[in-house]
Amino acid sequence: MYAVIATDFNTEPRLAELPVPEPGPGEVLVRLAAAGVNPFDSKVVEGILKGQVEHAFPMVLGADGAGIVELTGPGVTAFAPGDRVFGQFMDIERGRGSYAEYAVAPAEGKLALLPEELPYDLAAAIPTACAGAHDFVAGTGVGSGDTLLINGASGGVGQVAIQLADAKDVRVLATTPPDTADYLRELGAVETYDFTAGPVSRQVRAAHPDGIDAVLDLFSGGTGETGEIADVLRPGGTVVSSNTAVDPEAMAARGLRGLNLYGAATPETLDLLAEAVRREELKVHIDHRAGLAEAWDALERLRLGKARGKTVLTVQDRW
Numbered sequence: 001m002y003a004v005i006a007t008d009f010n011t012e013p014r015l016a017e018l019p020v021p022e023p024g025p026g027e028v029l030v031r032l033a034a035a036g037v038n039p040f041d042s043k044v045v046e047g048i049l050k051g052q053v054e055h056a057f058p059m060v061l062g063a064d065g066a067g068i069v070e071l072t073g074p075g076v077t078a079f080a081p082g083d084r085v086f087g088q089f090m091d092i093e094r095g096r097g098s099y100a101e102y103a104v105a106p107a108e109g110k111l112a113l114l115p116e117e118l119p120y121d122l123a124a125a126i127p128t129a130c131a132g133a134h135d136f137v138a139g140t141g142v143g144s145g146d147t148l149l150i151n152g153a154s155g156g157v158g159q160v161a162i163q164l165a166d167a168k169d170v171r172v173l174a175t176t177p178p179d180t181a182d183y184l185r186e187l188g189a190v191e192t193y194d195f196t197a198g199p200v201s202r203q204v205r206a207a208h209p210d211g212i213d214a215v216l217d218l219f220s221g222g223t224g225e226t227g228e229i230a231d232v233l234r235p236g237g238t239v240v241s242s243n244t245a246v247d248p249e250a251m252a253a254r255g256l257r258g259l260n261l262y263g264a265a266t267p268e269t270l271d272l273l274a275e276a277v278r279r280e281e282l283k284v285h286i287d288h289r290a291g292l293a294e295a296w297d298a299l300e301r302l303r304l305g306k307a308r309g310k311t312v313l314t315v316q317d318r319w
């Protein structure tokens with residue numbers, strides 16, 4: 001089979017031929033139709049988890065994917081060959097991922113059945129970004145009438161977080177470059193702030209001098225970096241980071257709540273999100289499609305800030 005592999009940290013991934021993996025006990029082999037692309041996929045190659053997890057090379061890149069169950073390993077009862085499924089396939093310790101024609105995943109905990117009407121490309125765009133958005137918005141604790149600033153709202157996770165927060169009757173403030181402001185308002189943001197026009201914290205504080213309830217920071221990268229954006233919070237407000245950029249103790253010392261969260265694409269969350277997409281209550285915008293051979297270019301495009309939604313790799317377009 002063809003797969004996109006990295007042979008070591010900080011090497012340029014390339015298309016290679018590998019044997020089709022075999023599903024072990026409790027695992028399924030999925031013939032993939034589409035793979036979803038996330039910034040984390042290239043961060044793994046850059047070594048973001050080096051020293052924390054064993055890495056097996058050559059490593060197939062990618063977490064998210066959708067396709068048809070080809071084979072089930074011993075003991076699998078949740079799925080049968082022919083089932084349409086989607087979910088997460090990344091297993092760094094075994095060098096496994098979704099940028100491939102076939103991928104193996106545990107039958108329990110990582111995959112969900114795909115509703116009939118939902119196409120593979122949309123399904124592949126859901127797991128990491130949408131489940132992350134779901135868990136991060138929940139983690140902020142916001143509810144009806146609260147005000148939430150989403151920093152990094154213009155990206156794949158942010159666009160979904162806006163809609164999920166809006167559905168809870170939260171007033172959503174969104175940071176954006178000028179060209180996506182109108183679209184983010186369509187999705188449910190009530191105010192947008194142009195991050196290219198100066199520090200967002202100053203702009204939001206000027207509009208909300210008493211402070212707002214919560215911040216979801218999808219942009220800040222280094223530990224403690226959320227310190228400045230947290231200036232927009234009222235006393236007791238909450239800041240959640242998707243990139244471990246919160247220093248919880250520093251936040252507590254300022255009378256704020258700070259959390260670093262990871263999205264968990266559980267089957268239950270995947271079901272809920274797929275159903276919302278199927279009913280067109282949740283819009284997942286695919287703004288870039290590429291083939292497996294262009295996977296690295298697609299990741300570079302994300303790194304260069306050219307993404308305006310989700311990127312999906314078409315692995316197999318004959319079904």
Ligand SMILES: NC(=O)c1ccc[n+]([C@@H]2O[C@H](COP(=O)([O-])OP(=O)(O)OC[C@H]3O[C@@H](n4cnc5c(N)ncnc54)[C@H](OP(=O)(O)O)[C@@H]3O)[C@@H](O)[C@H]2O)c1
Binds near residue numbers: 038152219262302
């Ligand atoms: N912890 C988890 O479980 C988890 C799950 C999902 C995602 N994440 C992380 O969350 C982050 C967001 O993911 P994503 O998929 O949404 O990424 P993305 O699609 O690349 O979106 C990032 C967005 O941030 C915008 N941005 C750039 N500079 C900014 C600035 N100065 N202020 C505010 N926004 C700015 C970008 O705009 P331009 O394109 O114009 O640069 C882009 O629209 C990534 O770091 C990802 O790794 C973590």
